[in-house]
Amino acid sequence: TPAHRIAVIPGDGIGTEVVPEGLRVLEAAAARFDIPLRFESFDFACWPYYERHGGMLPPDWRERLMGFEAIYFGAVGWPEKIPDHISLWGSLLQFRRVFDQYVNVRPARLMPGLRSPLVRRDGTPRQPGEIDMLIVRENTEGEYSSIGGRMFEGTERELVVQETVMTRHGVDRVLRFAFEQARRRRGRLTSATKSNGISISMPYWDERVRAMAAQYPDVSVDQFHIDILTAHFVQRPEHFDVVVASNLFGDILSDLGPACCGTIGIAPSANLNPERRFPSLFEPVHGSAPDIAGRGIANPIGQIWSGALLLDFLGYRAAHDAIVRAIEAVLDPASGGPRTPDMGGTARTTDVGRAVAEAL
Amino acid sequence: TPAHRIAVIPGDGIGTEVVPEGLRVLEAAAARFDIPLRFESFDFACWPYYERHGGMLPPDWRERLMGFEAIYFGAVGWPEKIPDHISLWGSLLQFRRVFDQYVNVRPARLMPGLRSPLVRRDGTPRQPGEIDMLIVRENTEGEYSSIGGRMFEGTERELVVQETVMTRHGVDRVLRFAFEQARRRRGRLTSATKSNGISISMPYWDERVRAMAAQYPDVSVDQFHIDILTAHFVQRPEHFDVVVASNLFGDILSDLGPACCGTIGIAPSANLNPERRFPSLFEPVHGSAPDIAGRGIANPIGQIWSGALLLDFLGYRAAHDAIVRAIEAVLDPASGGPRTPDMGGTARTTDVGRAVAEAL
Ligand SMILES: CC(C)[C@H](C(=O)O)[C@@H](O)C(=O)O
Ligand SMILES: CC(C)[C@H](C(=O)O)[C@@H](O)C(=O)O
Numbered sequence: 001t002p003a004h005r006i007a008v009i010p011g012d013g014i015g016t017e018v019v020p021e022g023l024r025v026l027e028a029a030a031a032r033f034d035i036p037l038r039f040e041s042f043d044f045a046c047w048p049y050y051e052r053h054g055g056m057l058p059p060d061w062r063e064r065l066m067g068f069e070a071i072y073f074g075a076v077g078w079p080e081k082i083p084d085h086i087s088l089w090g091s092l093l094q095f096r097r098v099f100d101q102y103v104n105v106r107p108a109r110l111m112p113g114l115r116s117p118l119v120r121r122d123g124t125p126r127q128p129g130e131i132d133m134l135i136v137r138e139n140t141e142g143e144y145s146s147i148g149g150r151m152f153e154g155t156e157r158e159l160v161v162q163e164t165v166m167t168r169h170g171v172d173r174v175l176r177f178a179f180e181q182a183r184r185r186r187g188r189l190t191s192a193t194k195s196n197g198i199s200i201s202m203p204y205w206d207e208r209v210r211a212m213a214a215q216y217p218d219v220s221v222d223q224f225h226i227d228i229l230t231a232h233f234v235q236r237p238e239h240f241d242v243v244v245a246s247n248l249f250g251d252i253l254s255d256l257g258p259a260c261c262g263t264i265g266i267a268p269s270a271n272l273n274p275e276r277r278f279p280s281l282f283e284p285v286h287g288s289a290p291d292i293a294g295r296g297i298a299n300p301i302g303q304i305w306s307g308a309l310l311l312d313f314l315g316y317r318a319a320h321d322a323i324v325r326a327i328e329a330v331l332d333p334a335s336g337g338p339r340t341p342d343m344g345g346t347a348r349t350t351d352v353g354r355a356v357a358e359a360l
Numbered sequence: 361t362p363a364h365r366i367a368v369i370p371g372d373g374i375g376t377e378v379v380p381e382g383l384r385v386l387e388a389a390a391a392r393f394d395i396p397l398r399f400e401s402f403d404f405a406c407w408p409y410y411e412r413h414g415g416m417l418p419p420d421w422r423e424r425l426m427g428f429e430a431i432y433f434g435a436v437g438w439p440e441k442i443p444d445h446i447s448l449w450g451s452l453l454q455f456r457r458v459f460d461q462y463v464n465v466r467p468a469r470l471m472p473g474l475r476s477p478l479v480r481r482d483g484t485p486r487q488p489g490e491i492d493m494l495i496v497r498e499n500t501e502g503e504y505s506s507i508g509g510r511m512f513e514g515t516e517r518e519l520v521v522q523e524t525v526m527t528r529h530g531v532d533r534v535l536r537f538a539f540e541q542a543r544r545r546r547g548r549l550t551s552a553t554k555s556n557g558i559s560i561s562m563p564y565w566d567e568r569v570r571a572m573a574a575q576y577p578d579v580s581v582d583q584f585h586i587d588i589l590t591a592h593f594v595q596r597p598e599h600f601d602v603v604v605a606s607n608l609f610g611d612i613l614s615d616l617g618p619a620c621c622g623t624i625g626i627a628p629s630a631n632l633n634p635e636r637r638f639p640s641l642f643e644p645v646h647g648s649a650p651d652i653a654g655r656g657i658a659n660p661i662g663q664i665w666s667g668a669l670l671l672d673f674l675g676y677r678a679a680h681d682a683i684v685r686a687i688e689a690v691l692d693p694a695s696g697g698p699r700t701p702d703m704g705g706t707a708r709t710t711d712v713g714r715a716v717a718e719a720l
Contacts, residue, residue, distance in 0.1 A: 077556065084556030085563050093557070117594050119479050121704070148523075148560040158528040162560040163508075168518040196437065196444030197453070197611065200508040200522040203445050227611045231619030234477050234594055251557060251587045252612065259591030344481070 003038035004314055007068040007279065012046045012087075013288025014298035014349075015074020021300035021353025022072065025323060026307045028357040033319040035311065039072075045091035047078040056090030062098060065279055070310050071095065073283035074303065078290055089146065092283075096139050099278035101271035102170065103177045104137040104250060105309070106285060108257030108267065113331035114343065116262050118234055126237075131261050133240040134185065136178040137250020139271055141170045142201075144247045164201045166246070171205060175212040177274060178244035182219045185241050189216075191223040192245035192253060205246060226252070233260055258285055265299030265342045266327075268306035270313060280313055282306040296348045299340040301327055304356055326359035363398035364674055367428040367639065372406045372447075373648030374658035374709075375434020381660035381713025382432065385683060386667045388717040393679040395671065399432075405451035407438040416450030422458060425639055430670050431455065433643035434663065438650055449506065452643075456499050459638035461631035462530065463537045464497040464610060465669070466645060468617030468627065473691035474703065476622050478594055486597075491621050493600040494545065496538040497610025499631055501530045502561075504607045524561045526606070531565060535572040537634060538604035542579045545601050549576075551583040552605035552613060565606060586612070593620055618645055625659030625702045626687075628666035630673060640673055642666040656708045659700040661687055664716055686719035 006026075010019040023039065030037045042064070043049055044057050056076075058064070065071065076091050077084050095101065110116050110131040118126055148162035182189040191209045195202035206223065213221045224232060226249050232239065233253070237260050245253055258267035267285035284302030292298060305327060312320035330337035330352065337359075338352050339345025366386075370379040383399065390397045402424070403409055404417050416436075418424070425431065436451050437444050455461065470476050470491040478486055508522035542549040551569045555562035566583065573581045584592060586609050592599065593613070597620050605613055618627035627645035644662025652658060665687060672680035690697035690712065697715050699705025 083563065085559040088556045089559050115481075115483060117479060117481075118477050119485075121475075121477075123475060123485065125479075125483065144557050144559075146559060150560070150564065156528060160526050160561050160564040162524045162558065164522045164524065166520050168516060194608070194611075196448045197504050198522065198608070199445040199449050199504075199506060200510070201520050203443065204510065204520040227615035228624070230590055230612055230616040231624055234616070234619050248554070248558070251554075252590055255587035256590040256594070256616075259594050264588070264591055 001036055003036035004070070005068045006037055006039050006310070007065055007071045008039050008041045009045050009071060009073045010041070011074040011076040011288065012078050013075055013290050013293035014286075015046070015076065015288055017293070017296060017298050017349050018284065018300040018303035019072070019074040021349055022303035022307045024353050024357045025304045025326075025360065026072075026311070028360045029311060029319045029323055032322070032360060033316060035316055035319060045076050047081045047087065050082055050087065056087055057094065068279045069276070069314065071279050071281040072307065072310060073281050075283065075286065075288035077288045080290065093144065095281055096271055099273055099281070100140065101273050101278070101281055102138065102140045103174055103272045103274060104139040104254070104269055105272060106135040106137065106254040106257070106267060106269045108133050108135060108254070108261050110261045111266065111331050112328055113333045114262035114266070116260060118237060118260050131237040133237070133257055134181055134242045135250060135254040135257055136174065136181060136242060136244045137254060138170065138174040138245070138247050140247075141165050141167060142247035166201050166204055168208065171208045172212065175208060175244060178242055179212055179216045179219055182242040183216065187219055188241035189219050189221050190229070190240055190243045191221065192226050192229050192243060192249040193223050194226045194249070196225055229253070230256055233257060254285060263299065263342050264302070265340065266301035266305060268302050268309050270306070270309040272313065282310040296350070297341050298349050299342050300349050300353045301356070304353065322360060323356070326356050329359045330355045361396055363396035364430070365428045366397055366399050366670070367425055367431045368399050368401045369405050369431060370401070370434040371436040371648065372438050373435055373650050373653035374646075375406070375436065375648055377653070377656060377658050377709050378644065378660040378663035379432070379434040381709055382663035382667045384713050384717045385664045385686075385720065386432075386671070388720045389671060389679045389683055392682070392720060393676060395676055395679060405436050407441045407447065410442055410447065416447055417454065428639045429636070429674065431639050431641040432667065432670060433641050435643065435646065435648035437648045440650065453504065455641055456631055459633055459641070460500065461633050461638070461641055462498065462500045463534055463632045463634060464499040464614070464629055465632060466495040466497065466614040466617070466627060466629045468493050468495060468614070468621050470621045471626065471691050472688055473693045474622035474626070476620060478597060478620055491597040493597070493617055494541055494602045495610060495614040495617055496534065496541060496602060496604045497614060498530065498534040498605070498607050500607075501525050501527060502607035526561050526564055528568065531568045532572065535568060535604060538602055539572055539576045539579055542602040543576065547579055548601035549579050549581050550589070550600055550603045551581065552586050552589050552603060552609040553583050554586045554609070556585055589613070590616055593617065614645060623659065623702050624662070625700065626661035626665060628662050628669050630666070630669040632673065642670040656710065657701050658709050659702050660709050660713045661716070664713065682720060683716070686716045689719045690715045
């Protein structure tokens with residue numbers, strides 16, 4: 001079989017520190033499971049590239065990335081140097097849209113050895129596995145649009161307008177994906193809405209959820225407005241299985257969910273084009289974290305786990321499971337494995353990467 | 361002095377159960393502090409009214425409410441009978457806009473006797489007062505607009521568009537209010553943004569925050585994207601003092617904040633027209649809660665505390681403080697005071713209302 005071609009884009013900040021650890025583990029998995037992977041690195045989609053070239057991406061970025069099955073991505077953004085909306089819309093958000101990565105899948109699971117900041121109603125700690133949800137986020141449209149503008153600029157009357165756009169095509173395909181996931185998991189789907197306040201787009205979302213639910217009578221569906229849903233996340237996270245949400249609401253829930261599981265540092269994500277017409281992109285949920293960049297203390301587990309999702313997407317379920325088990329083994333307090341500061345330890349990024357690769 | 365005229369609108373569901381308890385306490389406070397209050401009740405802004413009249417409000421609702429200084433509101437909404445976006449946009453959201461109640465103020469404070477679902481990093485419980493924030497929400501514009509619509513209806517090409525509108529006038533006045541509050545509290549202000557993804561409206565919000573911050577050098581300002589901000593709420597809620605946010609983000613944070621303090625049932629809110637050209641509206645954060653309505657077990661403390669905010673707004677700070685102390689006294693485990701089921705007890709709505717009135 002020909003090797004799977006993977007584009008590697010470390011990006012900014014801690015991206016450049018965690019990606020090498022992710023690659024270390026991917027290579028260990030490739031060796032163990034005999035998976036032919038071929039990596040190629042790219043230096044764009046980061047502040048240093050922008051500084052040299054005046055843009056985040058080269059003009060021919062589409063062509064250069066098109067032949068890859070997957071992009072293994074670190075993080076992008078360095079707000080002190082360049083406003084986030086420029087760096088992000090000039091790179092990551094372009095990839096998602098141009099490569100039609102319309103589902104963003106983010107598991108949030110309480111792992112062994114991690115302390116949830118949440119306790120149960122009776123004050124006892126939450127146990128590993130007790131929180132176990134999959135957040136499925138629409139990833140190309142909705143609240144993240146580039147349509148709109150400013151009027152009466154610089155005057156007292158100044159105003160800005162920005163459009164939210166939801167299409168039947170866009171909403172239905174992510175809902176379908178989420179329902180299928182629910183079927184494969186515990187059969188429960190929660191839809192995030194805000195149709196009581198956002199009175200045009202969100203009632204439409206609800207309408208499509210109802211239409212899709214009719215095709216999945218075996219999936220039990222509920223819906224909550226996003227405000228109370230965030231409250232339920234902290235009060236009864238055990239309730240949730242698959243949570244499907246618009247671009248913005250999914251963005252919020254997929255930070256809150258992992259935070260409820262102890263740290264955002266370990267949360268992975270997959271930006272999928274399920275039909276494989278374009279490369280899919282795998283990245284940790286945490287960003288470039290300029291505040292801790294350059295110190296070698298970033299948690300690489302989100303990056304490593306994202307690599308596991310990548311292998312799963314390529315069809316190597318066993319390799320995915322082995323990486324997740326290796327992560328769990330390192331995190332297990334009984335193993336005395338290394339922990340970065342965000343997990344209450346003093347280990348360095350490379351210590352954790354090596355430990356996971358060895359556990360494999 | 362002439363009596364303060366207060367319009368009372370119980371609304372739907374548990375609104376009709378908690379408002380009488382709120383009035384009981386307001387009357388007790390009025391007696392103790394010799395405050396002349398005159399209440400007048402209205403039966404609109406609820407499902408039964410809609411059922412009889414085909415609309416949420418009478419045509420002359422503006423004129424009928426204009427003479428009041430404040431509206432003491434329960435809750436509205438009954439999704440099984442009428443879609444929320446119709447009942448809410450036909451009542452509560454009208455009041456906020458037409459009466460230009462442009463700030464929504466929502467304290468989230470961990471009260472004695474309530475168990476936060478959050479623990480500290482070391483696993484120990486959070487103590488009363490340790491979480492103490494004030495969420496200041498823009499309340500008339502932003503993501504809650506009624507501009508937009510649907511196209512290609514009923515076809516595969518169907519799409520909806522909805523506008524977010526932010527004006528300098530609208531953003532600046534709520535920011536100013538928030539900075540003033542920060543000055544009166546612990547001098548710290550956090551701005552909720554999402555300028556990395558919502559690339560037109562939110563960068564504008566940030567710009568106005570920076571401009572306003574220049575006028576308040578004594579206030580220390582930070583900002584977080586809404587996704588990571590929700591994570592910080594659960595991981596280090598003690599960090600936050602005043603949090604200022606757009607309409608939607610404020611909506612989310614003002615449910616999440618109170619949830620972090622143990623229950624949404626006690627959270628109050630004030631929808632203010634600070635210039636007093638129009639009536640301001642005081643209501644609990646919880647909604648009509650159809651699932652528990654009619655059983656007499658709703659927690660009336662959010663409604664009672666909202667009454668305290670009302671008296672504060674009318675200029676009776678001592679009466680406000682006395683009500684808050686009475687609530688704390690009833691909640692204090694040492695008092696053995698009554699607790700509704702959401703607070704882990706078996707008491708009824710009226711038990712709690714009577715206990716607070718007596719503690720006054
Ligand atoms: C009921 C709903 C429209 C309302 C809002 O979103 O503003 C509520 O959640 C609130 O926070 O007052
Ligand atoms: C960096 C930002 C634009 C991005 C998003 O909002 O999608 C990030 O928060 C994420 O969740 O991947």
